[in-house]
Structures are given as C-alpha cells and as structure tokens.
Amino acid sequence: MRKFVNEKDFVLLLAENEKYLVKVGNKKLNTNSGYINLKNLVGKKYGEKVTTHIGKKFVIVEPCLIDFMKKKLKRIPQIVSPKDASLILAYTGIRQNSVVLDAGSGSGFLAIFLAYYLPDGRIITYEKRKEYVEVVERNVKTLGLNNIEVRNRDIIEDGFDEKDIDLITLDMKDAEKVVKHAYKSLKHGGWLVIYSPYIEQVLKVKKEIQKRNFTDVKVVESIVREWKVEKYTRPSTLGIMHTGFLTFARKV
C-alpha cells in the first residue's frame, strides 16, 4: 500500500535531470525550474507528482540511505564508503538481529549503514571525541534510526564492556591496539573487521590477529570502476581509485 506524505517526512523530489532531498516542514523549495510550496506535499501519496510554479514535474519518492548519505548527513573525518561497508555484510553474512560494536564512530557512516541494514539488530558505536559523538547523534536522528547508540569512550584505554558480540568493526588510528579487546568481546564464530587506509596498518593488525585464535583471516580491497557508456564506451577517467583495505577474521 502506498504511504502518504507527512509534515515531518524527508522526501526526494525526482526528475530525470534534477533531484532534491527536502524536509516537508520547510516552506519553499527553489529548483532550477521554478519553486514548489512544500506544504502542498502533505497528504499526497508517494509516487504522485508535484509541479513547480512554471510547470516542471517531480515525482515524490521516499528517500533511501544513499540519498541521505549524499545530501543530508554531516561528514567530518574520512568515512567508510558504501562499497566497502557492503562488503562487510557480504563477507560476514551477518544475521539481521546481530549485535555489533563499532569504533571510532567518526561521522557515524559505517555504524549508520549497519543499523540501516540490520533493522532487528543493535549497533553500539564508540568515539573518543565528544564533538564527533554529537555529529553522529545528529546524523542518527536525521535518519530516525532507533537501533544505534553512540558512546563517548577511548576504546584503546577502556575497551568494550559488552560480551557475546556478533561483529566488531574498527576504523581508527592504532586499531591493532583494540584487537585484544575485540577478541574478549566476540562470541565464538563472531567476526572482527578492520578498515585500514594504509597497508602498514594492515600488517600491524594481522600480527595481533595471529597471536589469537582467529580463523578465516583475509585482507581484501574493493575497487569499483565506473564506465562511460555513450557513443564510445570506456572506463571513466575520473573516480576514487583507493579507499581502504578490509581485514576479516573470525573468532574460533
């Protein structure tokens, strides 16, 4: 059944060559092709069209995670991109009701990605900088997620309190110093995944993993190449070539 647009909703207004992610409660949206009075969207059905004052039509669409990530969430440090975050789901085969620990939170992109795709799960993300905790809280509120908690803690100093954890994700400086805490908190069969921008960190992390009873250890890099498919077809000359390495390990 189609949903109706509510005053508190974010909606995506979509046309072939233009799109806008807006909160319906705002007053007016100026597009490249005229303005739309956003109050007029309340009560319309998703999938219906709305017209600007000069006649351009937009379809009203329920936004999804990628729309928020591109347009509405605040970013501070380097984030884990969806192409890398999705590999975590694919390679661990994590269940939807899993409990996940994450550190450091940064802007919360990885934690939010996991919370969004594990709706029956629980994600606890740790960040040592108070000002970043506030950014993550704001990003979580924008998406309306209720299965994610942000905690202000130095995870190298204080470790995790939780036990019997399905997945622990680390994306932070000196992540190798957290491997011992992660090992204690994981359940048997639980996964540790470490995101590292540099191979030097991968080597340090691997050394710590090898000291403990982990199996299925592997390091992967996901390289995604866009292609231009026009009159002539070829890979794009522009794009992000390297993001980071993912080290996977499963507690025996």
Ligand SMILES: C[S@@+](CC[C@H](N)C(=O)[O-])C[C@H]1O[C@@H](n2cnc3c(N)ncnc32)[C@H](O)[C@@H]1O
């Ligand atoms: C690259 S960012 C993480 C980005 C995050 N994964 C995302 O997708 O938005 C690294 C974060 O780790 C935090 N951090 C570094 N050392 C930490 C520690 N010992 N305990 C908790 N957080 C830490 C930093 O403050 C920074 O915000």
